[in-house]
Amino acid sequence: MARVYNFSAGPSMLPEEVLKTCADEMFDYAGSGQSVMEMSHRSKEYQAIIDEAEANLRDIMNIPDNYKVLFLQGGGSTQFAMVALNLMNKNKKADYIITGQWANKAYKEAARYGNARAVASSADKTYSYIPKTKREDFDKDADYVYICMNNTIYGTKFAELPDTGDIPLVADISSCALSEPIDVSKFGLLFAGAQKNIAPAGVTIVIVREDLIGNAMDITPTMLNYQTHADNGSMFNTPPCYCIYVAGLTFKWIKKMGGLEKMKELNEAKAKVLYDFLDNSKMFKGTVVKEDRSLMNVPFVTGNEELDAKFVAEAKKAGFVNIKGHRTVGGMRASIYNAMPIEGVLKLVEFMKKFEEENA
Ligand SMILES: *Cc1c(COP(=O)(O)O)cnc(C)c1O
Numbered sequence: 001m002a003r004v005y006n007f008s009a010g011p012s013m014l015p016e017e018v019l020k021t022c023a024d025e026m027f028d029y030a031g032s033g034q035s036v037m038e039m040s041h042r043s044k045e046y047q048a049i050i051d052e053a054e055a056n057l058r059d060i061m062n063i064p065d066n067y068k069v070l071f072l073q074g075g076g077s078t079q080f081a082m083v084a085l086n087l088m089n090k091n092k093k094a095d096y097i098i099t100g101q102w103a104n105k106a107y108k109e110a111a112r113y114g115n116a117r118a119v120a121s122s123a124d125k126t127y128s129y130i131p132k133t134k135r136e137d138f139d140k141d142a143d144y145v146y147i148c149m150n151n152t153i154y155g156t157k158f159a160e161l162p163d164t165g166d167i168p169l170v171a172d173i174s175s176c177a178l179s180e181p182i183d184v185s186k187f188g189l190l191f192a193g194a195q196k197n198i199a200p201a202g203v204t205i206v207i208v209r210e211d212l213i214g215n216a217m218d219i220t221p222t223m224l225n226y227q228t229h230a231d232n233g234s235m236f237n238t239p240p241c242y243c244i245y246v247a248g249l250t251f252k253w254i255k256k257m258g259g260l261e262k263m264k265e266l267n268e269a270k271a272k273v274l275y276d277f278l279d280n281s282k283m284f285k286g287t288v289v290k291e292d293r294s295l296m297n298v299p300f301v302t303g304n305e306e307l308d309a310k311f312v313a314e315a316k317k318a319g320f321v322n323i324k325g326h327r328t329v330g331g332m333r334a335s336i337y338n339a340m341p342i343e344g345v346l347k348l349v350e351f352m353k354k355f356e357e358e359n360a
Contacts, residue, residue, distance in 0.1 A: 011196075050239070056252055062184065117139065128288050152335075
């Protein structure tokens with residue numbers, strides 16, 4: 001069976017080793033005579049799975065003890081509301097940096113519940129850069145400052161965090177989680193939908209400082225209150241059991257590979273291959289300013305829509321799938337998450353070179 005190189009922005013590739021373990025354990029998990037899919041979430045076997053997943057995540061991300069790890073449902077998008085409902089309740093104010101669609105959606109959702117303010121935006125140049133901010137730009141009374149750390153659609157990432165002083169920083173890390181080390185202690189809250197770099201769609205991981213839990217607005221539905229899940233070890237109701245199991249396998253795989261330092265090294269090597277080619281190509285161009293380039297999502301264009309479409313179609317035939325840009329941006333986008341081997345990127349660049357020669 002031939003596997004394609006899948007450049008999808010999400011759901012996206014998973015490590016083959018993880019998929020193989022899933023296959024091996026599908027009918028009988030560790031002698032239990034059941035698939036993890038069929039297991040009671042209240043069983044001893046399952047408790048061990050979720051405990052081990054959390055322990056390994058804490059280990060690879062070096063998560064301090066005063067942070068809770070929650071395994072939730074509802075995707076990254078549900079966090080847009082949860083963050084506001086739970087955190088925007090001291091001064092009812094929050095500052096947002098608008099770096100693309102995901103940040104904008106989060107901002108609009110928060111504006112339904114309080115005084116959300118767009119402090120900075122890169123909309124003027126189609127989100128092709130990260131706007132600079134200074135500490136004075138933020139409202140001292142803001143309950144938090146919100147960023148989307150890696151902008152999946154536009155291919156930018158915060159190389160440096162905004163200086164927010166004592167104001168808790170909240171970050172959507174859906175498309176860069178586990179791609180490189182991150183200092184969790186610099187954040188009040190981090191969240192990531194799993195389907196980009198961790199597991200199948202269905203689980204969202206929230207890492208939240210304990211003092212930010214327990215201050216939700218009265219209108220907050222029980223299921224959207226972090227306290228509910230923190231108090232119950234993510235088992236207030238049935239969690240996304242199978243997704244958490246796969247996430248746990250991914251964490252183990254990362255550990256075995258050498259942790260986040262190693263991931264960073266591999267991801268930088270992969271991204272360099274692609275960006276170096278784009279910087280030297282006469283046909284293909286990257287769309288993002290160099291200093292804000294994402295390691296995970298690499299958008300590029302030929303400048304000619306017909307040629308873009310031809311490239312996407314021929315790439316697909318050659319086994320490079322899901323390379324079309326986001327429907328709102330056009331062009332191409334290669335998402336090169338942890339599970340994409342460097343051979344995939346090398347072969348893609350080879351293919352691009354050939355396409356350039358043939359279509360010059
Ligand atoms: C994909 C994505 C989301 C949305 O995730 P869902 O799980 O589909 O709700 C949010 N933020 C970022 C940065 C993303 O890449």
